[in-house]
Amino acid sequence: MEHKEYYQRLEKALAAFWKDYGSGISVNARHTQVTVEPKYIVGNRVNQEVAKRLIGVYLSHLTSDKIVSEEIHISSEGVKIYDEGELMIEIVNQKLVDSLSNKVTSQLGKELSKREKKDGGTYVQIKENDNYTFGEIRQALAEFLIDSEKHDSKNMLKDAILLLVKND
Amino acid sequence: MGPTTASTTEISIQDLTSRVRELKESHRFPQGTIQTLLSEHLKNFVASTKVDLNILDIIDPIGKMFGCRPFVDHVIKTNNMFLAKTFTKALGDPTFISEEVHPKSYENASRRKRDTNAEQIRITMDLRKPKYTAVPVRSQPEPAEANPVMASKPQASGVVATTGITVHSDSAWGRMLSKIPKKDGGTYEGYFRSGNGA
Numbered sequence: 019m020e021h022k023e024y025y026q027r028l029e030k031a032l033a034a035f036w037k038d039y040g041s042g043i044s045v046n047a048r049h050t051q052v053t054v055e056p057k058y059i060v061g062n063r064v065n066q067e068v069a070k071r072l073i074g075v076y077l078s079h080l081t082s083d084k085i086v087s088e089e090i091h092i093s094s095e096g097v098k099i100y101d102e103g104e105l106m107i108e109i110v111n112q113k114l115v116d117s118l119s120n121k122v123t124s125q126l127g128k129e130l131s132k133r134e135k136k137d138g139g140t141y142v143q144i145k146e147n148d149n150y151t152f153g154e155i156r157q158a159l160a161e162f163l164i165d166s167e168k169h170d171s172k173n174m175l176k177d178a179i180l181l182l183v184k185n186d
Numbered sequence: 187m188g189p190t191t192a193s194t195t196e197i198s199i200q201d202l203t204s205r206v207r208e209l210k211e212s213h214r215f216p217q218g219t220i221q222t223l224l225s226e227h228l229k230n231f232v233a234s235t236k237v238d239l240n241i242l243d244i245i246d247p248i249g250k251m252f253g254c255r256p257f258v259d260h261v262i263k264t265n266n267m268f269l270a271k272t273f274t275k276a277l278g279d280p281t282f283i284s285e286e287v288h289p290k291s292y293e294n295a296s297r298r299k300r301d302t303n304a305e306q307i308r309i310t311m312d313l314r315k316p317k318y319t320a321v322p323v324r325s326q327p328e329p330a331e332a333n334p335v336m337a338s339k340p341q342a343s344g345v346v347a348t349t350g351i352t353v354h355s356d357s358a359w360g361r362m363l364s365k366i367p368k369k370d371g372g373t374y375e376g377y378f379r380s381g382n383g384a
Contacts, residue, residue: 035366072366076362105354106361111351
């Protein structure tokens with residue numbers, strides 16, 4: 019597919035995406051109605067606002083197996099998104115990184131609140147809206163990994179997710 | 187009314203006001219002509235540079251004379267750069283502006299100013315980086331313009347410094363879209379399949 023054709027299709031796909039996930043604004047005047055939609059490609063690049071929304075939606079569909087299968091790398095510097103082993107996108111935007119961290123924290127919290135400890139109780143107390151703090155999750159993960167038989171403590175997060183996924 | 191901050195704005199507002207008054211007093215004005223003139227004035231001085239616009243300064247002449255309710259109400263209501271840009275562009279479409287005089291609009295502006303306890307209501311517009319377009323849905327569509335994006339080879343990859351997002355592959359966005367579920371089922375992958383443009 020040529021670049022021009024690819025971009026025409028990308029623009030159409032982005033328009034459909036925006037219809038589904040974008041924040042639509044409609045203005046009603048007396049004789050006309052104006053709907054506001056972004057210019058999807060600006061200066062030969064995807065509009066920054068659309069790009070941010072796209073990444074946000076992509077990450078909101080994140081499942082733990084994507085982290086385990088190394089499609090998503092999370093570090094303190096940012097997030098790297100891979101596809102079939104090829105690095106596609108790197109994010110250092112703090113807001114997006116934070117949102118992803120919250121997502122992971124909340125997923126882990128949800129899982130750990132269901133797991134029973136050896137000495138009774140669960141690793142974290144179940145919370146409304148899965149609103150767990152990073153400290154709570156870190157503590158729970160440490161306990162969970164101590165109780166688990168196999169783990170490589172070099173990467174606590176990945177080990178924990180792997181264990182949680184495998185135990186499902 | 188508060189003072190304007192940019193001399194270009196001040197001049198343009200004065201020009202605008204006196205020109206409109208002149209036309210109004212001469213009783214030679216079809217409503218649409220004046221509104222188009224207003225649109226052009228607004229577009230020109232906003233597009234010329236980054237101007238710190240005082241919204242009340244704009245709506246004072248317009249609000250008093252014609253209303254322009256959608257512009258006045260919405261921009262003031264949102265006090266939002268994004269919408270201001272949108273509306274400024276939308277003003278290029280004369281059908282966008284209400285033709286009916288609506289004295290309420292000026293009252294609304296004053297009320298907003300009073301309610302927010304603001305000395306002035308300001309919106310900064312920077313059209314050097316236009317991001318949004320307004321699409322009239324019930325008026326005649328404009329003829330499609332040659333798309334400069336398509337004229338040259340697209341450059342999808344590269345660092346977008348302001349967003350902190352680096353794209354490493356030209357096909358990254360397409361591949362990412364292909365993995366997102368559509369609200370009505372399926373994925374956006376269909377858009378990228380050969381022989382399928384929709």
